[in-house]
Amino acid sequence: MLSKRRWTTTGAGAAAAVLVLVTGWQASAADERTPERGLYQVRGADTAAARTDVDRAGVDVLGVRDGGMEVVASPEQAAGLRGQGLTLTLQGDWDALLAARGGGLSRTAAADFPAGDEGYHTYAEMVAALRETASAHPEIAAVSSIGSSHEGRDIPIIKISDNVASDEDEPEVLFTCNMHAREHLTTEMCLRIVERFTAGYGSDAGVTAAVDAKEIWVVPSQNPDGAEFDIAGGEYAGWRKNRQPNSDGSVGTDTNRNFDYKWGCCGGSSTSPSSETYRGPSAASAPEVRAVQDFVGSRVVGGTQQIKGHIDFHTFSELVLWPFGHTYDTVTDGMTAEEYARFESVGEEMAASNGYTGQQSSALYVTDGSISDWMWGEHKILSYCFEMYPAGGGIDGFYPPDEQIVPQTTRNDGAVDILIANAT
Ligand SMILES: [Zn+2]
Structure with a gap:
């Protein structure tokens, strides 16, 4: 199921959270503001076997390049990978990034690409x-x-x-x-x-x-x-x-x-x-x-x-x-x-x-x-x-x-x- 900009915190609103994100805030797994779906850069998975272990953790592997992985992970998954000795750097809240990339103020009709991306074929x-x-x-x-x-x-x-x-x-x-x-x-x-x-x-x-x-x-x-x-x-x-x-x-x-x-x-x-x-x-x-x-x-x-x-x-x-x-x-x-x-x-x-x-x-x-x-x-x-x-x-x-x-x-x-x- 998709969650839309839900955070584990109950105190901070989504807008405040995004603001913190773009100013370069970083969080540890224990941070209460860790996003429910966080975009992470993973370092340290330097072998195919290590990357297979990351994949088996259930995270969403977006891409792999030069030994680094980009994944979307829950706070629990991120903590688990860190527990394996991997270095995870939070890049942002996946759901907030999706929302921002989707066109923000200017929305096109349903079933069309967001404004600015109309060159793609529906x-x-x-x-x-x-x-x-x-x-x-x-x-x-x-x-x-x-x-x-x-x-x-x-x-x-x-x-x-x-x-x-x-x-x-x-x-x-x-x-x-x-x-x-x-x-x-x-x-x-x-x-x-x-x-x-x-x-x-x-x-x-x-x-x-x-x-x-x-x-x-x-x-x-x-x-x-x-x-x-x-x-x-x-x-x-x-x-x-x-x-x-x-x-x-x-x-x-x-x-x-x-x-x-x-x-x-x-x-x-x-x-x-x-x-x-x-x-x-x-x-x-x-x-x-x-x-x-x-x-x-x-x-x-x-x-x-x-x-x-x-x-x-x-x-x-x-x-x-x-x-x-x-x-x-x-x-x-x-x-x-x-x-x-x-x-x-x-x-x-x-x-x-x-x-x-x-x-x-x-x-x-x-x-x-x-x-x-x-x-x-x-x-x-x-x-x-x-x-x-x-x-x-x-x-x-x-x-x-x-x-x-x-x-x-x-x-x-x-x-x-x-x-x-x-x-x-
Ligand atoms: Zn694919």
Whole structure:
């Protein structure tokens, strides 16, 4: 459940508390003004095992960079981490920061982005953009659906290829975005791919060759319910999960812990429904996950998976991550040394193109039930997770101003081309 600017203190009002915050006040865990949801910089978790321990404490890990972690934690969680010898620096009250970032005085209507961020696509705008693209480029673009969200929203997919209406014998590539609700920049990333590979067809030689030789699939939002909830009322909610109700009254499954490959195997997800990394009651219990899995399964033609390459875009930390996430091992059941070397080679090439850092997913911390573990484990698809801009940044990590859409999505043009070239 979200709490809106509630503090553990009964004496100070929210406005006074925010004032103290912006003047550089710092608090210890024992301070009565410690926010119910505090944004902290964590230092001292210098190994993947230590960061896994932080994640398992149940905090909301926002980003990881250069060994430092940004997390949202309750006073109890913060005290617990300090008790493990970690250094936590309070950056602010997460709920107050969200409220301030949401536009403050100038509110737009519900279900639109807060004032100043209108350059981001709402769900309705995203759907309209796909339809307009398909009608403007009917020979190479077609929109369909992979299923419905919990609340019944369609999850559209666009196919881009020459002779788009026929299922040609060409290697296929999949790009997926906006699995986590608040990671709105990723929706724009998928729309950038759609725009580039349609508008550039016939004029850009590289684009034209790719569209002629491959079949490109793009899913701009895997979590439309969460994305709409996150912007409802013109104020950002900081929401991550989907919107499925849980048995304890909380809401949401972390769909990137819900995929049906070694689901819940390795302490890389939570069994607590209120956790930000709740894995769900069973593998693929989230309809959004089933939609993606069913679509990918449908691309097995004549016993052969047609999709050869995949990127799932997230924010933030500027990372290129590859499987597996469920184990620290590079070579393990389902991953040979040669296969791992290929992941690393293509991953590092993409990272060199966009200035991100490339690494195995578990080098951050252990995760299980992730989309990329499933894509490779179940379907042998060369699958990466990108953590986009910025490298760090607290609240702005999820809500960069819309002026960043063009520079941060075009920044990945080269990486997208590398992935497509390696999808063979
Ligand atoms: Zn994410």
